[in-house]
Amino acid sequence: MAPTSETLTAARILEATEEVLRRHGPAKATVVDVARALGVSHGSVYRHFRTKAALREAVTERWLDRTSAALSGITAEDRDPEARLRDWFTALFTAKRHKAGDDPELFATYMVLIGENSAVVDRHIAELTGQLTDMVQDGVERGVFASAAPAVTARAVFDATGRFHDPSYVRDWDQPGIDAEFEAVVELVVRGLRV
Secondary structure, three states: OOOOOOOOOHHHHHHHHHHHHHHHOOOOOOHHHHHHHHOOOHHHHHHHOOOHHHHHHHHHHHHHHHHHHHHHHHHHOOOOHHHHHHHHHHHHHHHHHHHHHHOHHHHHHHHHHHHHOHHHHHHHHHHHHHHHHHHHHHHHHOOOEOOOOHHHHHHHHHHHOHHHOOHHHHHHOOOOOHHHHHHHHHHHHHHHHEO
């Protein structure tokens, strides 16, 4: 990429880093490659991200946040808790499948980065289970769901559906019958929450 007169921002650096990771992979991508793609010195990149590890962590967080942000809209909706919960899990499974299937090289790269950034993953899971907690709590308040401890229930529901969002199951996501299996698990979860 040729040098540009655009202001160098953290967002531009993260976009360029994602592209560099896609091209070179996590083992070979360097901060110098990112700077070169932006047409700036590597020192300019380091002014925004103090270390290569910080840059990789920020890219990982940005990638995970895309899913969390998409799901937060469903969480905030004022409608039937069961339908919202179903839609939330469907959106989560769909997002994970798209990330894996639409750009397998980048997905493989992110799997490496996720392994390096367990704190980022922990925050992501906490955000997702927080969204689930809000929906379970709302369902309890509306008299639709039964749960004495919505946060504990939300984590159990998240864990029970792991096959459909945990990247370690990526090979299962395009198998014949996976959609029916997903529907069966979500139905079981929702039925188990009902009053």
